[in-house]
Amino acid sequence: MYRYDEFDHAFVAARVNQFRDQVERRLSGEISEDAFKPLRLMNGVYLQLHAYMLRVAVPYGTLNSRQMRKLAHIARTYDRGYGHFTTRQNIQYNWPKLSDMPEILEELAEVEMHAIQTSGNCIRNVTADHFAGAAADEVADPRPYAEILRQWSSVHPEFSFLPRKFKIAVTAAERDRAAIQTHDIGLQLKKNDKGELGFAVWIGGGQGRTPILAKKVRDFLPEADLLSYVTAIMRVYNLHGRRDNKYKARIKILVHETGVEKLTTEIEAEWAHLKDGELKLPEADIAAINAYFEPPKLGDRAEGWGELAAWKRSDPGFADWVGRNVAPHQHPDYGMVTISLKPIGGIPGDATAEQMDAVARLAEDYSHDEIRVTHEQNLVLPHVALADLEPLYRALLVEGLATANAGLITDIIACPGLDYCALANARSIPVAQEISNRFGDPARQAEIGDLKIKISGCINACGHHHVGHIGILGVEKKGAELYQISLGGSADENASIGQITGRGFGPDQITDAIETIVDTYLTERISSEETFIACYRRIGAEPFKAALYASEAEAA
Amino acid sequence: MKTAATKTKVLTANRLTDGIAVWLGANGEWTTSLKEAFLARHDDAVAAIESAGQQALDDNRVVDVNVIEVEETEAGPRPFRLRERIRSDGPTIDYAPAFTAGVSHAA
Ligand code: SF4
Numbered sequence: 001m002y003r004y005d006e007f008d009h010a011f012v013a014a015r016v017n018q019f020r021d022q023v024e025r026r027l028s029g030e031i032s033e034d035a036f037k038p039l040r041l042m043n044g045v046y047l048q049l050h051a052y053m054l055r056v057a058v059p060y061g062t063l064n065s066r067q068m069r070k071l072a073h074i075a076r077t078y079d080r081g082y083g084h085f086t087t088r089q090n091i092q093y094n095w096p097k098l099s100d101m102p103e104i105l106e107e108l109a110e111v112e113m114h115a116i117q118t119s120g121n122c123i124r125n126v127t128a129d130h131f132a133g134a135a136a137d138e139v140a141d142p143r144p145y146a147e148i149l150r151q152w153s154s155v156h157p158e159f160s161f162l163p164r165k166f167k168i169a170v171t172a173a174e175r176d177r178a179a180i181q182t183h184d185i186g187l188q189l190k191k192n193d194k195g196e197l198g199f200a201v202w203i204g205g206g207q208g209r210t211p212i213l214a215k216k217v218r219d220f221l222p223e224a225d226l227l228s229y230v231t232a233i234m235r236v237y238n239l240h241g242r243r244d245n246k247y248k249a250r251i252k253i254l255v256h257e258t259g260v261e262k263l264t265t266e267i268e269a270e271w272a273h274l275k276d277g278e279l280k281l282p283e284a285d286i287a288a289i290n291a292y293f294e295p296p297k298l299g300d301r302a303e304g305w306g307e308l309a310a311w312k313r314s315d316p317g318f319a320d321w322v323g324r325n326v327a328p329h330q331h332p333d334y335g336m337v338t339i340s341l342k343p344i345g346g347i348p349g350d351a352t353a354e355q356m357d358a359v360a361r362l363a364e365d366y367s368h369d370e371i372r373v374t375h376e377q378n379l380v381l382p383h384v385a386l387a388d389l390e391p392l393y394r395a396l397l398v399e400g401l402a403t404a405n406a407g408l409i410t411d412i413i414a415c416p417g418l419d420y421c422a423l424a425n426a427r428s429i430p431v432a433q434e435i436s437n438r439f440g441d442p443a444r445q446a447e448i449g450d451l452k453i454k455i456s457g458c459i460n461a462c463g464h465h466h467v468g469h470i471g472i473l474g475v476e477k478k479g480a481e482l483y484q485i486s487l488g489g490s491a492d493e494n495a496s497i498g499q500i501t502g503r504g505f506g507p508d509q510i511t512d513a514i515e516t517i518v519d520t521y522l523t524e525r526i527s528s529e530e531t532f533i534a535c536y537r538r539i540g541a542e543p544f545k546a547a548l549y550a551s552e553a554e555a556a
Numbered sequence: 557m558k559t560a561a562t563k564t565k566v567l568t569a570n571r572l573t574d575g576i577a578v579w580l581g582a583n584g585e586w587t588t589s590l591k592e593a594f595l596a597r598h599d600d601a602v603a604a605i606e607s608a609g610q611q612a613l614d615d616n617r618v619v620d621v622n623v624i625e626v627e628e629t630e631a632g633p634r635p636f637r638l639r640e641r642i643r644s645d646g647p648t649i650d651y652a653p654a655f656t657a658g659v660s661h662a663a
Contacts, residue, residue, distance in 0.1 A: 027573065029616035047620060049643045052575035080652040094651075097574035347649060418639060419647035427642075429649050479637060 001062055001370070002147050002292040004112045011154075012109045015116060019043045020102035027099060044115025045101055048420050054093045054101065055118040056108060060128035060146040060170070061089035061373040065360040068371055070111040072356035078104050083356070085341060085349040087413060087464055088167075089127050089373040090118060094420055116154065121162045123153035123234075129171040129178045130374035133295060134336050134382035136328040140197055142172035142189045144289040145226060148281065152227050159234050163241035164249035166234070167206075179375060179491035181205045181214045182467055184251045185233060190220070198222045203233055203263075204255030207461035211497045212252040215260040217267065223286060225271075228279035232271035236263065296368035296383055301333040304386030311390045318393050320442060321404035326389065333386055337367070339379040339396060340403040340411065344440035345433050348414040349377030358399040366392045375464075376413055376452075378406065409451045409518070410436040413464055417457025417474060418481075424457035426474025426481035427507075431455055434511045439518070448518055451532045454489075467491035469533045470517060471498040472510065483510045487517070487544055488536045501545050513548055520547040563625045566593040566633060567605040568643070569618035577643045578618060580605055586618060590644040591632040596623075 004012070019039070026036045040046075044055040056071070063071075071091055075083045078100045079093045086092055096104060108114055117124055126146040133141040149168055153159065159166070171178040172189035180186025186202035199221045205214030221229050233251075240258070242248045255263055312319035326335040339359060341349050351359075359379055363371045366388045367381035374380060384392060396402035405411045412435060415421065417428030432455055439445055454468030458475075465471030471486040482504040489498030505513045518532075520543055525535045536544070567580040568590075578586040579593035587593065596602045602623065609621040624640050626633035635641050642648060 026616070032616070033572075033613070033619045047570060047575055049639070050575070050577055050646065051570070082652050099573050347651060350651070352653065418642055419649055419651070424639070427648065429647075433649065476638075481638065 001064060001143075002059075002289070008112070009109075012112075012114050012116075015043070015114065016102060016105045016109055019105060023098060023102055038120070040098075040101075041119040042116070043101070043105065044118040045098070046119065046422075048094065048416075048422050049418075050420065051095045052098055052101075053420070054096045054104065054115060055086070056091050056093070056113060056115050057118050057125040058089050058091060058113075058373050059150050060126055060132065060143045061130050061375075062128075062132075062143060063371040063373065064369050065364045065371065067111045067113055068356050068360035068363065070107060070113070072353040072360065074104055074107060075356065076353040082350055082352045084347075084416065085351065085373050085377050085379070087375050087377060087415070087462055088125060089130070089375055090125060091373070092416075094416075120160075121164050121166075122160050123149075123156065123162075123166045123168065126150050126153070127167070127169045127178060127183075127375060129173060129176075130372040130380050131177060131327065131336050131382065132172065132372075133293060133370075134329050134334075135173055135177075136330050137175055138172040138189075138330075139191050140172055140189055141290075141293050141295070142170040142178075142187075144286065144293050145187065145189060145199075145223070146170045147289050147292070148226065148286070149230065152230075159238065162234075162238055163243045164246065164251075166237075166251070168230075174493060176491075176493040176495075177374075179464075179467065179495070181495040182207055182211075182464070182491055183214065184237075185230060186214050187226075189223075192220050196222065199226065201229065201233075204252040204260070205495075206250050206252040207464060207466050208250070209247055209459045209461075210250075210252065210256075211461070211466035212256060213495050213497065214252075215255060217260065217264045224281045224283070225275055226281060228274040228277065229267075229271055231279055232267050232274055235270050236266045240266075295330075296370070298331045298334055298368070298383060298385075301385040301387045304333055304389070308386045308389060317404070318390065320446070321393055321402055322389060324404045324408065325406045326384075329383065331383075335384055335386055335389065337381040337384045337389070337392065338374070338406040339381065339401050340405055341378050341401075342405055342411050342436065343400055343403050344405075344410060345437045347429050348412050348432050351379075355399050355401060358395070358401070362392060362395055376411065378411070404442065405445060407450050407452070408445045409439045409448050409453060410445060412436060412453045412455060413468070414455040415457050415463035417455070417463075421457060423460060424474070425459075425476040426457050426483065428455040428457040428463055428472075428474060431472060431474070431483065431507070431510055435514055438511050438515060447528070448522070449528065449531055451518075452490075453514070464491060465489070466497050467495065468498060469536070470514060472514075475504065477504070481507050483507070483513075485510075485513060485517070485548070487541055488533070490533055499541055501541065501548055503549075516547050517544050520544050563636075564628055564633065565596045565602050565605065565623050566590070566626055567596075567609050567621065568593075568624055568640070569609065569612065569621040572617055572619055575619075579644075580608055580612075584608070586612070590626075590635075593626075593633060595626070595628065595633060 169183040188200040201218035202214035372380035414428040414432035418424035456463035467489040486498030
């Protein structure tokens with residue numbers, strides 16, 4: 001993975017010192033909250049309902065064991081022994097003291113991590129396919145390009161005060177695991193007919209109050225043009241993006257209001273000035289960054305095939321876990337293991353310090369020191385020999401990390417909601433927990449099959465509810481929590497925005513409503529081969545609405 | 557329309573140093589327990605806590621100062637809004653097994 005050079009080290013260290021001074025001056029009363037707030041936000045420090053919150057960037061979701069141990073140490077030393085992995089592949093601490101922040105940031109800098117640009121109207125942490133660098137179906141590792149974008153966008157003077165925050169996601173497979181169509185810029189690394197690398201470029205995706213899917217503006221952009229083209233997009237957005245209304249300030253609104261053709265013309269015109277200039281990526285630079293992401297040397301481990309078959313026969317629990325949580329690796333003797341942070345009835349995305357330490361140790365033992373954070377709030381060990389799956393599984397079981405539910409109904413995305421978040425209208429986590437408990441039986445989950453439930457505690461949509469197969473949005477109505485359901489959303493290569501079913505449900509009704517939807521699907525599907533989303537797309541919303549609001553229809 | 561008697565109000569904020577939710581107590585100190593909050597039952601009292609809040613903000617002891625409405629119950633003041641109840645009682649979930657095991661909720 002990428003290692004900081006001298007410049008990175010000096011820059012992050014200087015930033016820690018600067019913030020230490022700002023915190024000291026704030027605590028001594030020298031600067032007011034109004035002056036301090038933008039400064040703390042620039043360093044990832046928010047104020048939530050109960051305490052400050054620190055959001056730490058995990059660039060493109062990649063961590064090594066040393067970094068994970070540091071995250072565990074911070075949870076234990078400065079927080080209440082746990083952390084929360086988010087839908088942006090970051091980690092949030094919910095209880096750090098302001099007075100400890102400089103210490104925490106200094107500790108993070110020791111392992112080449114920071115919290116810069118995890119807030120504010122700048123280019124945020126660049127996200128990527130969590131299977132990058134290991135997936136059997138990718139054309140190349142997309143992370144070197146995410147790293148190039150990270151370096152370019154870090155404290156970029158021109159793009160530090162954009163109309164609004166800006167999110168970029170990169171993937172390199174046809175199967176989109178990075179939700180690129182819901183990002184301000186989505187990049188799909190691909191090869192052209194000549195075998196050269198380049199990008200399909202999408203712009204203007206976003207969730208929040210106005211969910212819009214991105215539009216493709218380029219089918220193939222040569223890799224050397226990455227920065228010049230992204231700069232052209234940013235310039236056009238920076239110039240024309242609305243600053244008069246925060247809710248209309250994202251690039252998605254600009255694309256929507258201007259029209260993608262006109263905007264593309266403007267981007268191309270801007271790009272014409274830039275493309276042969278200093279932003280053109282020299283091959284040597286691309287190669288140098290790529291070298292940091294050299295895949296680990298994976299020796300053949302063919303013995304795993306036979307062993308795996310035998311273990312699966314003798315332990316159905318292990319077989320289920322392999323079936324759900326292990327995906328094909330580039331090397332046939334290896335697999336990519338999803339470590340579910342969704343124990344039945346648990347808090348989606350939370351991990352204790354002990355669990356983080358365990359994952360760090362297991363990554364060293366079994367995954368060449370590599371860990372990934374997924375936008376679905378799970379962790380991944382990307383390079384595990386099939387021959388090591390059984391001991392890994394046993395070790396994960398002990399830590400409560402072997403839930404075999406990746407992609408199933410209990411693998412729920414949920415934002416922190418009203419249990420923590422100052423912006424929330426309703427709680428998310430207890431809703432996720434109750435649904436998880438209701439459907440926790442492994443046989444029942446298996447029968448239902450692939451189904452993504454995503455829950456947000458307000459319209460900001462951090463829980464990605466618009467693109468859940470079943471989305472749940474918490475709202476406040478007459479002082480009480482109410483949950484709106486939407487159906488048919490999807491964040492993959494066939495992205496779609498869910499449609500609201502109708503009136504919302506109270507906290508004590510929402511799980512029943514989800515069960516009604518699931519039962520309707522089970523009745524309507526052609527066979528168990530037809531997934532929930534495929535069934536929904538075939539039959540539409542009506543049968544689900546009829547089932548959900550049956551009693552009302554009768555009463556009418 | 558005639559307004560009913562002023563609803564009981566308390567002053568809340570988050571402590572500057574650690575961000576922990578606090579309420580203004582009857583003794584003028586900030587307390588981490590809503591039960592010990594000073595109950596402002598009429599307009600003058602509300603004006604007094606509002607100015608105390610402004611003062612505390614100016615003194616850089618707390619941030620995010622707000623006057624909130626509570627209902628007086630036998631168990632103590634209970635905020636009308638769920639958000640404020642969660643601020644007072646903590647997350648409604650079993651969020652930090654290691655931490656909560658070592659700390660008495662009664663504290
Ligand atoms: S969706 Fe709303 S409630 Fe949930 S974390 Fe985001 S801002 Fe907070």
